[in-house]
Amino acid sequence: MMNKTSLIALALLVFMGFYPLFVDSAWLAVGTTFLVFSVVAFSQDIILGRAGVFHMGHAMFFGMGAYTTAILNVHFGWPILATWAPSVLIPMAFAFVLAGPIIHLRGDYLLVATIGFNIIFIQVLENDVFGLTGGPNGIFGIDIVRLFGIEFASQTYMYYMAFILLGIALFIMRNLDKSKFGRAMFYINKDEIAAQSMGISIRYYKLYAFIVGAGIAGAAGSMFSVQYSAVSPEAFNVTQSIMFFTIVLVGGSASLPGVLIGTFIMFVLPEVFREFETARYLVFGLAMILTMILRPRGIWPVKFGDIPSYLKKGVK
Amino acid sequence: MSEYILEIKHVSKYFHGLVAINDLSMKVKKGQIYGIIGPNGAGKTTLFNCITGIYTPEEGQILWKGKEIKGTTPFKIAELGILRTFQTIRLFAEMSVAENIMSGRHIKSKQKWYNGIIHTPAYYKDEKENWEKVGELMAFFNLSEYATTPAGDLSYGIQRRIEMARALAAEPELLILDEPAAGLNENETLELTQTIRKIQAMGVTVMMIEHDMEMVMSLTEYITVINFGAKISAGLPAFVQDDPVVVEAYIGSDEEDEHE
Amino acid sequence: MDIFLQQIVNGLTIGSLYALVALGYTMVYGVMRLINFAHGDLVALSAFVGLTVYTQIFGEGITSLIAVVAVFMFTAVIVAVVGVLLERLAYRPLRTAPRLSAVVSALGAGLVIQNAVMLIWGPNMKIFPSEIFPSTIWAIGGIVVTFTQVMILGLSSALMVALYFFINRTKMGTAIRAVAIDQDAAKLMGINVNRIIMVIFIIGSALGAVAGLFIGAYYRGITFDMGWMYGLNAFVAAIMGGIGNIPGAMLGGLLLGLFNAMITGYISTQWAETFTFVLLIVILVFRPTGILGEKVAEKV
Ligand SMILES: Nc1ncnc2c1ncn2[C@@H]1O[C@H](COP(=O)(O)OP(=O)(O)O)[C@@H](O)[C@H]1O
Ligand SMILES: [Mg+2]
Numbered sequence: 120m121m122n123k124t125s126l127i128a129l130a131l132l133v134f135m136g137f138y139p140l141f142v143d144s145a146w147l148a149v150g151t152t153f154l155v156f157s158v159v160a161f162s163q164d165i166i167l168g169r170a171g172v173f174h175m176g177h178a179m180f181f182g183m184g185a186y187t188t189a190i191l192n193v194h195f196g197w198p199i200l201a202t203w204a205p206s207v208l209i210p211m212a213f214a215f216v217l218a219g220p221i222i223h224l225r226g227d228y229l230l231v232a233t234i235g236f237n238i239i240f241i242q243v244l245e246n247d248v249f250g251l252t253g254g255p256n257g258i259f260g261i262d263i264v265r266l267f268g269i270e271f272a273s274q275t276y277m278y279y280m281a282f283i284l285l286g287i288a289l290f291i292m293r294n295l296d297k298s299k300f301g302r303a304m305f306y307i308n309k310d311e312i313a314a315q316s317m318g319i320s321i322r323y324y325k326l327y328a329f330i331v332g333a334g335i336a337g338a339a340g341s342m343f344s345v346q347y348s349a350v351s352p353e354a355f356n357v358t359q360s361i362m363f364f365t366i367v368l369v370g371g372s373a374s375l376p377g378v379l380i381g382t383f384i385m386f387v388l389p390e391v392f393r394e395f396e397t398a399r400y401l402v403f404g405l406a407m408i409l410t411m412i413l414r415p416r417g418i419w420p421v422k423f424g425d426i427p428s429y430l431k432k433g434v435k
Numbered sequence: 436m437s438e439y440i441l442e443i444k445h446v447s448k449y450f451h452g453l454v455a456i457n458d459l460s461m462k463v464k465k466g467q468i469y470g471i472i473g474p475n476g477a478g479k480t481t482l483f484n485c486i487t488g489i490y491t492p493e494e495g496q497i498l499w500k501g502k503e504i505k506g507t508t509p510f511k512i513a514e515l516g517i518l519r520t521f522q523t524i525r526l527f528a529e530m531s532v533a534e535n536i537m538s539g540r541h542i543k544s545k546q547k548w549y550n551g552i553i554h555t556p557a558y559y560k561d562e563k564e565n566w567e568k569v570g571e572l573m574a575f576f577n578l579s580e581y582a583t584t585p586a587g588d589l590s591y592g593i594q595r596r597i598e599m600a601r602a603l604a605a606e607p608e609l610l611i612l613d614e615p616a617a618g619l620n621e622n623e624t625l626e627l628t629q630t631i632r633k634i635q636a637m638g639v640t641v642m643m644i645e646h647d648m649e650m651v652m653s654l655t656e657y658i659t660v661i662n663f664g665a666k667i668s669a670g671l672p673a674f675v676q677d678d679p680v681v682v683e684a685y686i687g688s689d690e691e692d693e694h695e
Numbered sequence: 696m697d698i699f700l701q702q703i704v705n706g707l708t709i710g711s712l713y714a715l716v717a718l719g720y721t722m723v724y725g726v727m728r729l730i731n732f733a734h735g736d737l738v739a740l741s742a743f744v745g746l747t748v749y750t751q752i753f754g755e756g757i758t759s760l761i762a763v764v765a766v767f768m769f770t771a772v773i774v775a776v777v778g779v780l781l782e783r784l785a786y787r788p789l790r791t792a793p794r795l796s797a798v799v800s801a802l803g804a805g806l807v808i809q810n811a812v813m814l815i816w817g818p819n820m821k822i823f824p825s826e827i828f829p830s831t832i833w834a835i836g837g838i839v840v841t842f843t844q845v846m847i848l849g850l851s852s853a854l855m856v857a858l859y860f861f862i863n864r865t866k867m868g869t870a871i872r873a874v875a876i877d878q879d880a881a882k883l884m885g886i887n888v889n890r891i892i893m894v895i896f897i898i899g900s901a902l903g904a905v906a907g908l909f910i911g912a913y914y915r916g917i918t919f920d921m922g923w924m925y926g927l928n929a930f931v932a933a934i935m936g937g938i939g940n941i942p943g944a945m946l947g948g949l950l951l952g953l954f955n956a957m958i959t960g961y962i963s964t965q966w967a968e969t970f971t972f973v974l975l976i977v978i979l980v981f982r983p984t985g986i987l988g989e990k991v992a993e994k995v
Contacts, residue, residue, distance in 0.1 A: 167795075173795070220976070220980050221976065221979065221980070223983065224979055224983050225983070225984070226794070227724070227730055227934070227938060228934060228938075228979055228983065228984070228985075230730065231930060231931060231934050231975065232972075232975065232976055232979060234927070235931075235971075235972030235975055235976060236972070238968050238969070238972055239968070239969045239972055239973070242965070242966060242968055242969045243969075245965075246965050246966065291552050291553075294550075294551065294552055294553060294554055295551050295552065297554075297562070298546055298550050298551045298554070298558070298562075299540075299541060299544045299546045299550070299551075300546070300548075300550070300551030301551060302534065302537060302538065302541075303538075303541060305527065305530065305534075306527055306538045306541075309527040309528065309529065309530065310525050310526075310527055312489065312509075312525060312995055313521070313525040313526070313527065313538075314538065315488075315489075315508070315509035315510045315513070316487060316489075316509050316510075316513055316518070316519055316521075316525075317510075317513055317518070317538045317539055317541055317542070317601065317602075317605060318510050318511075318513030318514050318541050318542035318605060319510055319513075319538070319541050320508075320510045321510070327548075327551065331551065331552065361802060364799075365799055365802060368795050368796065368798075368799045369799060372795075397810075397813070397814060398810070398814065400806050400809075400810045401806070401807055401810035401811060401814065403803075403806060404802075404803040404804065404805070404806030404807035404808075404809075404810065405803065405807055406803070407799055407800065407802060407803025407806070408784070408785045408800045408803040408804060408807070410799075411789060411792070411796040411797070411799050411800040411803070412785075412788045412789060412800070415789060415792035415793055415796040416792075416793065416796070423529055423530045423531050423534055423585065424530075424531035424533070424534065424582075424583040424584075424585070426531060426533045426534065426537075426566065426582060426583065427563075427566050429570070430533050430566060430569065430570050430573070430579075430582050431582055431583060432579075433573070433574075433579030433580050433582060434579070434580055434581075434582050434583055434584075435580050480995070484995050489995050521995065523995075525995075
């Protein structure tokens with residue numbers, strides 16, 4: 120089983136690595152956005168799939184990262200590289216401040232509160248607060264990454280930057296899963312009372328999930344704004360949040376392959392079926408219902424039991 | 436400091452105005468195995484929930500090593516060294532046995548906040564130590580063969596062992612067991628009795644609710660009997676067993692209580 | 696002062712609509728612990744169904760009480776059938792699944808209904824016939840009240856009172872409350888849970904249908920995707936009142952309607968939604984289970 124999974128992963132890695140060589144520019148952009156969205160979906164999965172927090176406003180953190188880069192670059196002339204740290208840190212700070220007062224709410228109340236944050240965020244963007252966010256049109260003319268005189272301008276560069284970003288995100292996810300922090304999130308998710316009775320602070324680990332998730336989404340947002348050299352509110356609205364939410368559940372909560380599959384289905388497939396413009400979302404909705412009925416835990420559900428091998432010796 | 440590790444003083448707990456615990460007091464000595472018995476619905480589990488911070492009693496005091504802990508959140512109670520099992524088993528059902536027991540290592544793990552993102556040599560050392568401890572506990576509770584099995588797939592008796600292993604993994608000073616023998620067969624009950632003795636020998640104080648009279652009588656050093664939330668008798672097992680008030684309370688209640 | 700009174704009338708009108716829709720959310724939540732994300736789209740659907748029923752069957756330009764009553768009845772029945780189908784096909788198979796799976800199914804169902812409406816009636820805004828209600832207007836001391844508003848307030852209040860009595864005074868209502876408290880216990884007492892859930896969907900969808908028709912009559916312009924906005928506001932109202940709680944949904948709806956009207960009347964329309972959600976979050980910070988929602992301690 121493990122072997123088969125690694126084999127698939129390797130094949131996928133090779134495919135993704137050479138992808139830019141045999142596609143046109145439109146599909147290259149789709150590929151880049153797929154990578155960026157996967158990163159956002161993974162960060163959503165930390166909050167929703169691992170910590171089990173009903174969070175339906177994740178596009179907000181994605182958007183905060185994007186707008187941080189856009190504002191600092193376009194209005195204040197910062198080079199893109201210099202905007203990376205703030206585009207991670209600002210969403211993290213907001214995650215802490217916003218989630219703090221509501222994190223104790225029961226699931227569905229939290230769901231609507233996070234939708235609310237997302238809607239407020241969009242209104243802030245659309246109303247061009249302090250003349251910084253550019254209103255409904257957003258911000259144009261975001262620079263490219265420049266380092267040592269090299270200009271990372273082409274779409275191929277964008278693709279590989281997103282590729283590296285996904286690598287970093289996967290590295291963090293793996294480290295999280297193998298630490299006391301990731302495990303604490305699972306315990307809370309499965310049974311809050313049992314987890315507390317083992318000495319786990321629900322509040323601390325839910326906030327931890329929120330903050331880490333927001334930071335990763337922010338990084339993806341920064342990448343996204345550079346890829347399109349523009350940002351606008353509708354890329355970060357509640358509909359997008361619902362998409363990230365659905366990606367995780369359709370693919371499989373807390374499952375790395377599951378979330379990738381989810382992103383592919385929810386984002387790439389609709390691109391493939393672009394010609395069937397009118398009917399595609401109807402089919403899409405049906406597919407969502409069917410998937411959940413046939414695979415309530417997602418297409419590729421998480422598998423537990425990844426423990427050190429010396430503990431498996433006694434297993435028959 | 437007094438010889439009592441846990442003191443419960445005039446504790447009362449109400450649900451919707453109905454009294455579940457009524458002016459209850461008791462003292463548990465360090466190193467003791469302390470029994471709590473009483474008919475179903477007497478308020479025994481509620482008492483444990485008050486001690487572990489799941490509920491906050493409206494009246495009275497709960498002193499842990501002389502310090503008031505009433506109203507403290509459950510996770511801090513666990514950090515203080517009070518760990519428990521549940522009458523209705525509460526394992527992380529989809530997770531493996533080893534991962535379940537690992538949750539008990541949470542408060543002992545020394546990982547830093549950044550170890551959730553990046554691993555350091557100190558992290559690897561800590562992680563290894565904790566997993567090794569899980570391995571020891573699986574061996575102690577005869578669970579090694581189920582290390583990777585989802586806890587929810589196992590039999591009742593095994594699940595009870597996992598819950599104890601999980602609580603013990605936190606190296607508690609006080610272990611609270613809510614009907615540990617419920618649903619076990621005779622053999623398993625015998626094994627459990629020996630296990631609890633071994634736990635006591637490690638220096639752990641044990642408080643247990645149990646309906647299996649034979650087990651309670653042979654194991655505990657002191658017993659409090661509760662009925663309708665109030666203490667009706669207390670003393671050495673031999674005394675409590677013959678106390679007419681206790682006999683009365685049990686006869687007055689349903690037969691099935693003894694088996695549930 | 697005039698603006699104030701006028702906004703109270705407007706606010707109560709919108710609030711009644713929110714309340715009607717909120718009842719659908721809260722009743723489903725009460726028995727199934729499910730946020731029925733497709734409910735808002737049912738509301739939108741009913742506006743279109745009503746439009747078609749009215750124009751196709753009665754022909755445009757007819758204002759008669761019988762026609763109006765027939766449109767309401769017909770639409771309510773059709774939408775109730777859709778609601779029951781929705782439960783059968785999208786929710787019942789997921790009753791024992793993880794809770795969020797049903798949420799995704801609900802989101803999918805919403806997409807299906809919304810896009811079906813778009814395919815049938817087209818993507819452009821449709822105009823609801825103005826003559827469905829008389830265009831009578833009353834001007835009372837500087838404020839204006841339309842016939843439609845009076846109808847909305849009157850019929851919504853009547854429906855809510857009827858629902859209140861139905862839930863609290865009838866055998867079926869008692870069964871509904873029993874299922875809401877404990878499904879397993881209700882089952883043991885011989886209550887047919889599936890039937891109760893069907894009744895819930897019939898009532899909830901029918902109330903939503905009435906709201907959808909009123910939205911058409913009041914705002915005139917209807918779009919296939921308008922369900923999201925009304926649904927979200929109503930859902931917020933249900934949460935404010937305490938989800939699962941029927942008087943809470945009514946209270947939440949009226950409160951939100953009034954609050955919206957005051958904000959748009961006095962402060963800003965640009966920031967209306969922000970104010971809505973700030974109010975919601977403030978309420979939840981102080982009352983984590985809504986205004987009338989009860990805190991249930993989990994039995995351990
Ligand atoms: N969360 C709760 N809400 C309401 N009543 C409760 C709750 N927990 C316990 N009770 C009530 O308190 C009483 C004592 O219950 P419990 O402590 O479980 O009894 P025991 O463990 O002795 O069998 C019972 O009447 C029970 O119904
Ligand atoms: Mg009990």
